[in-house]
Amino acid sequence: MMMFTQVQGLPVITADEAEPLGRVESLTIDAHTSGIACLRLSGAPRHVTAIAWHAVDAVGRDAVIVRSRAAADSGQDSLPVHREALGRRVLTEHGAAHGTVRDIAFDNTTGRIHTLYTALGDISGDRLLGIGSYAVVVRAGIS
Numbered sequence: 669m670m671m672f673t674q675v676q677g678l679p680v681i682t683a684d685e686a687e688p689l690g691r692v693e694s695l696t697i698d699a700h701t702s703g704i705a706c707l708r709l710s711g712a713p714r715h716v717t718a719i720a721w722h723a724v725d726a727v728g729r730d731a732v733i734v735r736s737r738a739a740a741d742s743g744q745d746s747l748p749v750h751r752e753a754l755g756r757r758v759l760t761e762h763g764a765a766h767g768t769v770r771d772i773a774f775d776n777t778t779g780r781i782h783t784l785y786t787a788l789g790d791i792s793g794d795r796l797l798g799i800g801s802y803a804v805v806v807r808a809g810i811s
Contacts, residue, residue: 684736704779
């Protein structure tokens with residue numbers, strides 16, 4: 669398991685060419701799969717601003733490794749719109765507030781969201797319903 673805040677700022681490097689591609693600026697979540705859809709980069713070449721999760725070989729404490737430049741370049745047009753989850757308020761589908769997202773734990777192999785850590789307690793990743801411009805929406809019954 670890793671935390672979103674641990675990954676932010678890590679260098680992204682290709683395994684095949686050992687080429688730096690930039691740094692992780694943020695992670696985009698696909699709420700339908702409760703997993704990471706892609707990495708958003710800063711300091712990257714203009715044509716590579718995001719990398720699909722399926723192109724990622726490894727996420728470690730010191731760097732994110734992508735298979736190759738070609739893998740990083742593929743699928744740029746099909747990536748989802750980014751909605752920032754960190755710092756966003758959390759609401760149940762009934763509108764009850766549950767604090768704000770402080771951090772998110774995810775499986776650094778599969779990209780699956782494990783836990784959303786909020787100001788008012790932890791929420792299992794399988795309760796995630798959506799991420800909008802205003803809030804992260806989760807199923808009620810948070811424990």
